[in-house]
Amino acid sequence: MATDTVTPTPHATGKPTEARHATAETASRTTVKVRALSREFDGRGVLHDINFDIRDGEFVALLGRSGSGKSTLLRILARLDDEYTGTVQAPKRPAVAFQDSRLLPWKKVLANVMLGLPTRGVDGTETRARAEEMLAEVGLTDHAKAWPKTLSGGEAQRASLARALVRRPELLLMDEPFGALDALTRLRMHQLLRTLRQRHRPALLLVTHDIDEAILLADRVLVLTDGVLSLDLDIPFPVVGRRRRPGFTELRDRLLEELGVADDDR
Ligand SMILES: Nc1ncnc2c1ncn2[C@@H]1O[C@H](COP(=O)(O)OP(=O)(O)OP(=O)(O)O)[C@@H](O)[C@H]1O
Ligand SMILES: [Mg+2]
Numbered sequence: 187m188a189t190d191t192v193t194p195t196p197h198a199t200g201k202p203t204e205a206r207h208a209t210a211e212t213a214s215r216t217t218v219k220v221r222a223l224s225r226e227f228d229g230r231g232v233l234h235d236i237n238f239d240i241r242d243g244e245f246v247a248l249l250g251r252s253g254s255g256k257s258t259l260l261r262i263l264a265r266l267d268d269e270y271t272g273t274v275q276a277p278k279r280p281a282v283a284f285q286d287s288r289l290l291p292w293k294k295v296l297a298n299v300m301l302g303l304p305t306r307g308v309d310g311t312e313t314r315a316r317a318e319e320m321l322a323e324v325g326l327t328d329h330a331k332a333w334p335k336t337l338s339g340g341e342a343q344r345a346s347l348a349r350a351l352v353r354r355p356e357l358l359l360m361d362e363p364f365g366a367l368d369a370l371t372r373l374r375m376h377q378l379l380r381t382l383r384q385r386h387r388p389a390l391l392l393v394t395h396d397i398d399e400a401i402l403l404a405d406r407v408l409v410l411t412d413g414v415l416s417l418d419l420d421i422p423f424p425v426v427g428r429r430r431r432p433g434f435t436e437l438r439d440r441l442l443e444e445l446g447v448a449d450d451d452r
Contacts, residue, residue: 215241215242216239216240216241216242216275217240217241217242217243217244217276217277217356217357217389218238218239218240218263218274218275218276218357218389218391219239219273219274219275219276220236220237220238220239220263220272220273220274220275221237221272221273221274222235222236222237222271222272222273223235223236223237223259223262223270223271223272223273223274224236224270224271224272225255225258225262225267225269225270225271231413232255232258232413233255233258233259233262233270233413234413234414235272235414236259236272236413236414236415237415238408238415238418240357240389240390240391241389242356242387242389243387243388243389244389244390244405244406245383245389245390245392245403245404245405245406246389246390246391246392246404246405246406246407246408247391247392247393247394247399247400247401247403247404247406247407247408248260248391248392248393248394248407248408248409248410249394249395249397249400249407249408249409249410249441249444249445250409250410250411250445251411251445251446252395254410254411254412254413255410255412255413256361256393256410257361257393259410260282260359260361260391260393262274263276263280263357263359263391264280264282264359265278265280266282276357277355277356277357279353279355280355280356280357280358280359281302281350281351281353281355281357281358281359281388282350282358282359282360282361283343283346283347283350283358283359283360283361283363284346284360284361284362284363285361285362285363285364285365285366286366287334287342287343287345287346288346289334289337289342289345289346289349290334291333291334291335293334294330294331294332294333294334295321295326295329295330295331295332295333295334295337295345296314296317296318296321296330296331298334298345298349299317299320299321299345299348299349299352300313300314300317300352301349302317302320302348302349302350302351302352302353303316303317303352303353304353316352317348317352318330320348320351320352321345321348323348323351323382323385324344324345324347324348324378324382325344325378326341326344326345326348329341329345338371339366339367339368339371340367340371340374340375343363343364343367343375344375344378346363347363347378347379347382351382351386351388354386354388355388356388356389357388357389357390357391358388358389358390358391359390359391360390360391360392360393361393362393362394362395363375363392364376364394364396364399365394365395365396372396372399376399376402376403379403380403380425392404397438397441397442397445398429398438400441401421401423401428401434401437401438401441402428402429404421405420405421406418406419406420406421407419407421407441409441409444409445411444411445411446416444417441417444419437419440419441421437422437
């Protein structure tokens with residue numbers, strides 16, 4: 187597996203950082219390995235001694251109340267933040283998708299998807315063909331020449347997914363990607379994500395506030411409570427028809443409890 191080792195840059199202060207991306211274990215079947223990870227902002231601890239793995243192709247949902255540290259953790263895995271302590275082993279170039287699609291407004295949809303591909307090593311024709319193929323997979327062929335501002339929220343997120351997956355990443359990190367969509371569009375995005383996942387098989391970390399989304403999509407759910415990983419639970423259901431499985435409601439209740447939602451709120 188092409189997991190890379192990266193030497194972290196020193197802190198802006200010039201102090202040597204304790205952060206490091208560890209050497210990949212060649213025999214390992216894990217895409218992500220996090221050990222004793224902690225992060226402070228101005229002396230305030232936000233992540234405390236986090237340990238977990240994500241196996242190749244595994245879909246992990248990360249739940250937690252607002253401010254519990256989910257985005258902080260995701261940003262570290264995405265290599266957008268290296269001022270942590272502990273070790274993080276992860277692919278060098280994970281794909282990342284956010285709530286806001288972050289399409290470049292001055293590039294048309296196809297050109298935005300092409301941005302997901304490396305410029306070196308792939309010639310122009312091949313880049314275009316791969317981007318077109320990926321746009322077809324997310325059902326946006328007809329919008330290839332559209333400007334991002336003309337897309338609906340759901341279409342913009344589909345374009346963002348196409349850009350993220352076009353280079354077939356080993357790891358896809360998503361921070362509340364469907365949070366701004368209406369309920370119906372969100373359900374359609376779930377279906378699309380399931381299909382894309384089956385086809386491309388990246389390891390996936392999905393940050394979400396939506397417990398149902400987590401149970402319906404993921405293989406495993408992690409819960410962060412005030413910066414501590416308080417729950418790490420396998421979802422024991424097959425992919426199809428989860429909502430109707432015996433035990434669905436109990437699992438939902440267990441997660442609500444872990445997130446500190448009182449009975450009265452249900
Ligand atoms: N750059 C920063 N500087 C200072 N504090 C920060 C910074 N980034 C995050 N924090 C703090 O870290 C804590 C965790 O933030 P984070 O964004 O990870 O939470 P979250 O779980 O993603 O919340 P939400 O569900 O609202 O998105 C918060 O208290 C936040 O204020
Ligand atoms: Mg967040």
